[in-house]
Amino acid sequence: xxxxxxxxxxxxxxxxxxxxxxxxxxxxxxxxxxxxxxxxxxxxxxxxxxxxxxxxxxxxxxxxxxxxxxxxxxxxxxxxxxxxxxxxxxxxxxxxxxxxxxxxxxxxxxxxxxxxxxxxxxxxxxxxxxxxxxxxxxxxxxxxxxxxxxxxxxxxxxxxxxxxxxxxxxxxxxxxxxxxxxxxxxxxxxxxxxxxxxxxxxxxxxxxxxxxxxxxxxxxxxxxxxxxxxxxxxxxxxxxxxxxxxxxxxxxxxxxxxxxxxxxxxxxxxxxxxxxxxxxxxxxxx
Amino acid sequence: xxxxxxxxxxxxxxxxxxxxxxxxxxxxxxxxxxxxxxxxxxxxxxxxxxxxxxxxxxxxxxxxxxxxxxxxxxxxxxxxxxxxxxxxxxxxxxxxxxxxxxxxxxxxxxxxxxxxxxxxxxxxxxxxxxxxxxxxxxxxxxxxxxxxxxxxxxxxx
Ligand SMILES: [Fe+2]
Ligand SMILES: [Fe+2]
Numbered sequence: 001x002x003x004x005x006x007x008x009x010x011x012x013x014x015x016x017x018x019x020x021x022x023x024x025x026x027x028x029x030x031x032x033x034x035x036x037x038x039x040x041x042x043x044x045x046x047x048x049x050x051x052x053x054x055x056x057x058x059x060x061x062x063x064x065x066x067x068x069x070x071x072x073x074x075x076x077x078x079x080x081x082x083x084x085x086x087x088x089x090x091x092x093x094x095x096x097x098x099x100x101x102x103x104x105x106x107x108x109x110x111x112x113x114x115x116x117x118x119x120x121x122x123x124x125x126x127x128x129x130x131x132x133x134x135x136x137x138x139x140x141x142x143x144x145x146x147x148x149x150x151x152x153x154x155x156x157x158x159x160x161x162x163x164x165x166x167x168x169x170x171x172x173x174x175x176x177x178x179x180x181x182x183x184x185x186x187x188x189x190x191x192x193x194x195x196x197x198x199x200x201x202x203x204x205x206x207x208x209x210x211x212x213x214x215x216x217x218x219x220x221x222x223x224x225x226x227x228x229x230x231x232x233x234x235x236x237x238x239x240x241x242x243x244x245x246x247x248x249x250x251x252x253x254x255x256x257x258x259x260x261x262x263x264x265x266x267x268x269x270x271x272x273x274x275x276x277x278x279x280x281x282x283x284x285x286x
Numbered sequence: 287x288x289x290x291x292x293x294x295x296x297x298x299x300x301x302x303x304x305x306x307x308x309x310x311x312x313x314x315x316x317x318x319x320x321x322x323x324x325x326x327x328x329x330x331x332x333x334x335x336x337x338x339x340x341x342x343x344x345x346x347x348x349x350x351x352x353x354x355x356x357x358x359x360x361x362x363x364x365x366x367x368x369x370x371x372x373x374x375x376x377x378x379x380x381x382x383x384x385x386x387x388x389x390x391x392x393x394x395x396x397x398x399x400x401x402x403x404x405x406x407x408x409x410x411x412x413x414x415x416x417x418x419x420x421x422x423x424x425x426x427x428x429x430x431x432x433x434x435x436x437x438x439x440x441x442x443x
Pocket of ligand 1: 208209
């Protein structure tokens, strides 16, 4: 029964873990006009997992630094505050995305890898198309599929019904809605609302599969939509539903997207994910 | 030995080897096999044409179909493969739903492959391409058998 599912799903959303206190504190500090590096260092010191991640990313091929960096202070100076902010978010998301997700058939860590890839592709798209999307795009991309963590279990229970509803030609989020009364995008948006994240982020998550249905137009939503489709096509975090989503022609037109944009972006994204590979090893211990 | 070809990669195998590639979306998976020499190769190419990034193609020809396929054949010849005996199969080249031309990278990958094979008089023995499914390939070099896993089902190709 759809109504039964919906109640159970929303109970899970209410019980979903909140962002750790240290991350909330760090994000506040980073956002201050004159961000206090000493205080940032102090909060990081109390969170060894986060510190390890900051250093691991700083030393990854992604940044191509000539010498290994061992201190948080130096890492923050080299990375800059915007990268530090992304890193803190990535680390928090990693902590909730470390399990395998039945239903979507995603092995442990694969949704996290997908989320990072979509973030990388989204930032690449912003550069490629010279868009102005604000610095929330990375976080929006990072969190776009967080709803799968809640919905996966329900899909697993009723996969036969879902497969029947999806057939081979219905967009997967429509099949989710048909069988469960809601979809992973909506569930993700509810989680972000619980976390009291900004409206633009909630919007991007809620409409990432069908941006043309949203009343307002947000460039970051369009970008996440395209970046997500591209990463699935590249096989990064492609689950049981495969590529069974519909790229929006409205969005393609709105962004002025051409085939060569997408292909160039594909090669850049794979390259960057290669540079980040050392960050993903042992990610479950982070 | 089990060898895994990642995205924009190629792996060669000899008797006793299994070649694997995971999660083909719009990428092309190409399996080439010489049953007599018992050698084979598995390509996982991402984009149709290298002109989009010639520098990258020089560094890694296996990113692109137009440079990856000829390189795969050359490597097979080096292992003693003979063009007359080669069995060629393709998988992947998937597509999201709808008619959005920009996202038809899979279709463009397959078109470039077919043109290349046709120009060089090579037959495509079998293919499992297109549609919205993700695919994983297991290629047994002892027997030449290819298994495609997709949507929780495993089928020979
Ligand atoms: Fe999604
Ligand atoms: Fe996604």
